[in-house]
Amino acid sequence: MTTTLEDNITEAKQRLDAHVREIVAWHFDPQTGCPFWLEQAKRLDFDPREDVRSYADLDRFGNFQDEWLRGGPVRRWVPKAYADQPVYVFETGGSTGVPKSRVNVNDFRIDYEMFSETLNDESFPKGADWLMLGPSGPRRLRLAVEHLAQHRGGISFCVDMDPRWVVKLIRKGRPQEMHEYKDHVVDQGLTLLKAHDNIRCLFTTPKLLEALCERVSLVKTGIKGVFCGGTQMTPQFHRFACEELLEGKVQFVPTYGNTLMGLACCKPFDPADNYDIIYHPPSPRAMVEVVSFDDEKTVVGYGEWGRARLTTLTKEFFMPRFLERDECKRTPPCEPYPWDGVANVRPYSGFQTTVVEGVY
Amino acid sequence: MMLHIPILRHGEPYESVEKFEIVHYATGDPVALVSQANSGMLVRDIHRVNSDVLDQYTVAELITMTKKAGEIFIGGTVPVGNREQSFDDYIRDLSATTGMPITYCRNNAKKIYRMFNEIDQVVAGLTRGFDLGILDRGYGEDDGRMLSFYREANVLGAVLPSNSPGVHSLWMPAVPLKTPLVLKPGREEPWSPYRIIQSFIAAGVPKEAFGFYPTDHGGAAELLRTAKRSMLFGGEATTRPYAKDPGVELHGPGFSKVILGDDVAENWEKHLDLMVSSVLANGGRSCINASGIWTPRHGRAIADAVAKELAKVEALPADDPNAQIAAFANSKMAEMISQSIDQQLATPGAVDLTEQHRGSARLVRHGRVAYLLPTIVWCEEPVGRNSDTAHSLANKEYLFPYASVVECPTADMPDAIGPTLIGSAITSDKSLIASLMASPNVDRLNIGPIPTWQISWDQPHEGNLFEHLYRQRAFQVEPAA
Numbered sequence: 001m002t003t004t005l006e007d008n009i010t011e012a013k014q015r016l017d018a019h020v021r022e023i024v025a026w027h028f029d030p031q032t033g034c035p036f037w038l039e040q041a042k043r044l045d046f047d048p049r050e051d052v053r054s055y056a057d058l059d060r061f062g063n064f065q066d067e068w069l070r071g072g073p074v075r076r077w078v079p080k081a082y083a084d085q086p087v088y089v090f091e092t093g094g095s096t097g098v099p100k101s102r103v104n105v106n107d108f109r110i111d112y113e114m115f116s117e118t119l120n121d122e123s124f125p126k127g128a129d130w131l132m133l134g135p136s137g138p139r140r141l142r143l144a145v146e147h148l149a150q151h152r153g154g155i156s157f158c159v160d161m162d163p164r165w166v167v168k169l170i171r172k173g174r175p176q177e178m179h180e181y182k183d184h185v186v187d188q189g190l191t192l193l194k195a196h197d198n199i200r201c202l203f204t205t206p207k208l209l210e211a212l213c214e215r216v217s218l219v220k221t222g223i224k225g226v227f228c229g230g231t232q233m234t235p236q237f238h239r240f241a242c243e244e245l246l247e248g249k250v251q252f253v254p255t256y257g258n259t260l261m262g263l264a265c266c267k268p269f270d271p272a273d274n275y276d277i278i279y280h281p282p283s284p285r286a287m288v289e290v291v292s293f294d295d296e297k298t299v300v301g302y303g304e305w306g307r308a309r310l311t312t313l314t315k316e317f318f319m320p321r322f323l324e325r326d327e328c329k330r331t332p333p334c335e336p337y338p339w340d341g342v343a344n345v346r347p348y349s350g351f352q353t354t355v356v357e358g359v360y
Numbered sequence: 361m362m363l364h365i366p367i368l369r370h371g372e373p374y375e376s377v378e379k380f381e382i383v384h385y386a387t388g389d390p391v392a393l394v395s396q397a398n399s400g401m402l403v404r405d406i407h408r409v410n411s412d413v414l415d416q417y418t419v420a421e422l423i424t425m426t427k428k429a430g431e432i433f434i435g436g437t438v439p440v441g442n443r444e445q446s447f448d449d450y451i452r453d454l455s456a457t458t459g460m461p462i463t464y465c466r467n468n469a470k471k472i473y474r475m476f477n478e479i480d481q482v483v484a485g486l487t488r489g490f491d492l493g494i495l496d497r498g499y500g501e502d503d504g505r506m507l508s509f510y511r512e513a514n515v516l517g518a519v520l521p522s523n524s525p526g527v528h529s530l531w532m533p534a535v536p537l538k539t540p541l542v543l544k545p546g547r548e549e550p551w552s553p554y555r556i557i558q559s560f561i562a563a564g565v566p567k568e569a570f571g572f573y574p575t576d577h578g579g580a581a582e583l584l585r586t587a588k589r590s591m592l593f594g595g596e597a598t599t600r601p602y603a604k605d606p607g608v609e610l611h612g613p614g615f616s617k618v619i620l621g622d623d624v625a626e627n628w629e630k631h632l633d634l635m636v637s638s639v640l641a642n643g644g645r646s647c648i649n650a651s652g653i654w655t656p657r658h659g660r661a662i663a664d665a666v667a668k669e670l671a672k673v674e675a676l677p678a679d680d681p682n683a684q685i686a687a688f689a690n691s692k693m694a695e696m697i698s699q700s701i702d703q704q705l706a707t708p709g710a711v712d713l714t715e716q717h718r719g720s721a722r723l724v725r726h727g728r729v730a731y732l733l734p735t736i737v738w739c740e741e742p743v744g745r746n747s748d749t750a751h752s753l754a755n756k757e758y759l760f761p762y763a764s765v766v767e768c769p770t771a772d773m774p775d776a777i778g779p780t781l782i783g784s785a786i787t788s789d790k791s792l793i794a795s796l797m798a799s800p801n802v803d804r805l806n807i808g809p810i811p812t813w814q815i816s817w818d819q820p821h822e823g824n825l826f827e828h829l830y831r832q833r834a835f836q837v838e839p840a841a
Contacts, residue, residue, distance in 0.1 A: 173601050175585070175601070179585065206400075210399075210400035210403065210404075213404075214403060214404065214407060234377075234398060235377040235378060236376050236378040236396065236397075236398045237398050237400065238377075239377050240398050240400055240401055244401075245400070274377060275377045
């Protein structure tokens, strides 16, 4: 019996609801939950373990406050079940004040192993080495890409890159120094590419990809696949990257992700999408919805623009209904991802103050 | 099908995935879709420009082509995206998306035509008349002296405005000076640069010499960074970050002024028309419009008389032959400007005299658009060389006919006026003339009753394009034995 997309959508929704019940039960169980949610439960007018039966029921928590993640103590986020495990703490970009922190035990590995399943072996060969030319320091990306390379049998070569310094240079009106820093990062990447023949895969950001491709043909260096993320990408950039930077010969895989949610995968390229960059979250571990600019409780219709709302549902981290600083267009489920996606994510235009996005 | 204006990449049309719509200023109806370039495309294309593409022609040949292009510009039909555009189409489109009066558009188009048609005189002015064959050979003798130049610019980049089509004539001499162009048009005004480019191409200039990239602020910044030589048009906030960059020629606010000497202040009425015209010509939008009238005496009376004349100006539709000011397609911008002036008027010491004569507010709304009627502000406190008491409105420039009238002792004027793009000094006072001649504040000095807007193309202001593009080298040559 063949299954239709409709069947898959129904099955994915049932799986998501079951996953919600499991994760809520875990985080609000005094034996396994984290101090933050156990404390928070005392103030709720409902019993999460009894009353949250579906993904839609998560609305009862209201919006997750991003201030909860700024500052310490971060151990209040460590589930009791993982209290004796080695814990990482990862930070968001820090372009909007005190960075938000998220504790991690294995989530970054799980997320990137799932992402690995979506990569094709021709463009991201097993056993090939990687170049990680992107944000380092307290960011999850640095370790996550390294784990991705290792998971696929390769080694990741890394370069230091501090996006907060870049943001500071932009804010201070010092573009020349910003470009010198960019060149410094790209120089190191080029040195590694020239010195290590087995580097076939690259993670980088849109701006660094442009800068790199001004200096070298990635096709000639033997790169087969580029995994790109970190900042906004437009449909025109998508086309430009595929056709010109990568000369139509290297696979380009754009992604949308952050420390809080994980990694959303790009819908496989379809000419009918006219280079729209369509991401689907790693359901059921995380969801992205598009809510109305005027009413953040209402999900917009397909094809409509709104603000991105994230929900993270792992045993390490429970974050229901977090309003992200991005806006995007809602897209329907598709064959490999039978749940909603989002297209053409860009910084939310409704903020009164300009957010300086890390250009890298 | 709606008109589509493509990017031109080395002269080749390119349709972007991303386009923005430009609309009729009054009705809001779509006029065209404009393809938008991503910033990486600009960097990539500038690095790949064939910077020698115009070297295959002599300057004289390029001047001939430029003159031919002028005839096409003013009377011919050129391709614009998926349509052919006549001169009348161009004027209609230009007025439609910018809100500029039709008459204003035609006058500006004539300025552009003059640049095409008088390009030989312009180039002679820029190069100070040396034998242009020297640029073809790289060296040569001129009046018995050896001269040699080389071109420093791989391209001339330009970030262009939407408010004054006449300024496009400033970058046009780059073509006979053999320098390829990379242009970022103003959002509402792709029309003039696109038509100029197509006229050049139709006249035989290789299309590879032209890049046309509608883009966002990020793209503009990349253009200025990547092109070795560029021009930037914009307000103070836009130009400030580039103030110390020798590769960027700034065309920012003008703060142009009419200056009356002690010898003519008593007879100021004789120059009333000149003052009014300096403020109002071309819709008062240019940096060469006067935004200040400085006089040693009779300031109040002068302000009152100029205000009385300017209070007659009405907000008329762009196609009205009597229209003298442009509409703000973005009415919020007009509101913000007007509010800013009102907030400053709340500080004692400055009075809007036009509003008193007109009996109505400067901000006028017609449907979705807004107009700002001319505004003359009388600053009551005299200004001196070391004065820090000047009212904040004493030296301001806005995107409509605005001027302050300020009293100042003539001996203090050269310092007190501050940066002044055009200074029209109506005086025979040798001392004042000498001190203005010595002042670094004035970029273009007119002595006598010359309106600020009356400029001669063979004398560039805000930098000499030839000196921006070329560098002189020491050179000797001996025949090999």
